Amino acid sequence: MQQLFRYISLLEPTRGISKHDFNRRYAHWDMSSRQIQISAISFLTAVLYVAFAFLEKPWASEQVEVLMFKLHIFVNVPLLLGLSFLAYKQRFYRYVMPSFAALPIVSMSCHAVIASKLVNYTPFAPEAYLGVVWIFVVSGMTFRYALISAITALCILAGSAFYFIEQQSSYVMHVFWLACSFSFGFLGALMLDRSRKQFFVSQQELQHLAVTDPLTGLYNRNQLNIVLNKEMAREQRYNRSFGLLVIDVDFFKSINDSFGHEAGDNVLKQISQDLLQSVRKIDTVIRWGGEEFIVVASEVDKQSIVALSENLCKKIEGSEFNGVGRVTVSIGATLYKLDDTPSDLLSRADKALYKAKETGRNIAIYTS
Numbered sequence: 546m547q548q549l550f551r552y553i554s555l556l557e558p559t560r561g562i563s564k565h566d567f568n569r570r571y572a573h574w575d576m577s578s579r580q581i582q583i584s585a586i587s588f589l590t591a592v593l594y595v596a597f598a599f600l601e602k603p604w605a606s607e608q609v610e611v612l613m614f615k616l617h618i619f620v621n622v623p624l625l626l627g628l629s630f631l632a633y634k635q636r637f638y639r640y641v642m643p644s645f646a647a648l649p650i651v652s653m654s655c656h657a658v659i660a661s662k663l664v665n666y667t668p669f670a671p672e673a674y675l676g677v678v679w680i681f682v683v684s685g686m687t688f689r690y691a692l693i694s695a696i697t698a699l700c701i702l703a704g705s706a707f708y709f710i711e712q713q714s715s716y717v718m719h720v721f722w723l724a725c726s727f728s729f730g731f732l733g734a735l736m737l738d739r740s741r742k743q744f745f746v747s748q749q750e751l752q753h754l755a756v757t758d759p760l761t762g763l764y765n766r767n768q769l770n771i772v773l774n775k776e777m778a779r780e781q782r783y784n785r786s787f788g789l790l791v792i793d794v795d796f797f798k799s800i801n802d803s804f805g806h807e808a809g810d811n812v813l814k815q816i817s818q819d820l821l822q823s824v825r826k827i828d829t830v831i832r833w834g835g836e837e838f839i840v841v842a843s844e845v846d847k848q849s850i851v852a853l854s855e856n857l858c859k860k861i862e863g864s865e866f867n868g869v870g871r872v873t874v875s876i877g878a879t880l881y882k883l884d885d886t887p888s889d890l891l892s893r894a895d896k897a898l899y900k901a902k903e904t905g906r907n908i909a910i911y912t913s
Contacts, residue, residue, distance in 0.1 A: 571745050575687075580632050582685035583645060587629035590679075591622045604668045612662060616655040624648055642687060646694040649680045653698040657705035666710065670719065673702045674726040681730030688738040692731070699727055758832040760810055761817035765832055772829050772841050773887045779843075780881060788850040788880045790840040791894040792820070792857065795873045795906040797836035804869055812866055816874070823860045824853070839891075847880060847911065854878045854909030862907060873907035880913065 598617045602610055628645055631637040653676055660666050660673075680686065680695045703720050710716040756768040764772070776787045794800075794816065801809040813836065820830045820838060829841040840857075842850055854876045866872050877898025881890055897912040904910065 570749075571742060574745055574748075575741065576635075576638060579685050579687070580635065580638055580641075583641060584629045584632040586683055586685055587625045587632065587645075591625035591629065594618075594621050594625070602668075604665045605663060609659065609662045613659050616659065620655055621652050624651065642690050645684065645686055646690040649676060649684075649694050649698050650701065652676060653701050657701055661705060661709040663709075670722075674722050677702075677723065677726040678730040678733070681734035682737065688734050691734050695727060695730060699723055761814055761832050763817050763821075763830050763832045763838070766834060768829075769831055769833070769839060769841075770887055772831070773890065776841060776843060777881065777885075777887075781883070785844045786846060786880055788842045788845045788878060789890050789894045790842065790850070790854055790857070790909075791833070791877045791891070791898045792838040792840065792874050793876075793898055793902070794836035795875055800869060800872070808869055812869055812872055815864060815866055816861055816872070819860050819864050820857065823857055845880070847913070850878050850880060851909070851911050854911065858907060858909050875901040875906045876909035877901055878909060878911045 594617045598614050602613070605613065625648070628641065628648060631644070632641045653673065656669075656672055656676065660669060663669055677695055677698060680698065681691050684691065686694065702723055706716060706719050710719055756764055756771075758765040773789075779785055780787060794812065797809065797812070800812055813832075816838070817830070817832065820840065824830060824840055824842070827843040829843075831839040831841070833839045840853075842853055845853065858874060858876060861872060861874050864872070875898060877894045877896065877900070879890065879893045879897060893912055897910045900912070901908050901910040
């Protein structure tokens, strides 16, 4: 079993992130879709069991029909409806998967009890084969839970049939069809699981490209409103002020003209790294466009945002830019006000930046 799981893990498309982190993020993403699937499938299967309970069964005796009715209506149906409700409620989701894995084991145990009472097992046998495929492909269980559940159910079905199927040839055929249903279900579940993970990875990559500047690796301007709205909501709820810095590289056009665009790109990359190293983990650095950057500084007051601005100027002025020489930046800084919109905040910081440029560059100006 460990070798099998090891083989499966090699198929997981982690693409540069740790397996633990990938599984954590994937499980969170996967949860919502599985909730809907498990809830709907459980309810539908309960309805089908009710319909089956009321069908005429000339191949079963009256006593067996009564037994079948009781097991389906008073065991399988309530369990399915209960799981459908639990899966529908997000707060109960952590209990759903282990409970759902146990459900087919209970259902196939009921099947074995009924089958042992039948003289003619053939019309009832398809439930066993469908049940195994249902576990793997239809149920919505994660692959590992489905595998454990299906193996257990298969052992119950094959083991019980050994006692009530008298003809050896019939038993061999029964086991053969069980093995076929297991094989098809296993491969179907494996392909579905891999497809879901590949889709997740592709979605993550597209999301990353949508919010990331390809040159510097920083967030791009598409992410600014999201960050600002989050900070504004936190400020209004917890009264934690935040600020905005607009940073512009001084005489950047001259760098491109004198040293070429590749050198200019290297300057932007170096400045990006300097900014990331100089701000705190709770702050966000964004490439606004061209030679402009934005820092959204969380939980700051006037004194701390001014200090941060001055430190960034000194940090970049003291950095080494290979083949280019000294590079400086000008910074405009401001704090968020309760009646601000993102445009108001950005406009005020931009005016402070313009003033820093007029003052002589390589300086940080704060405005309130």
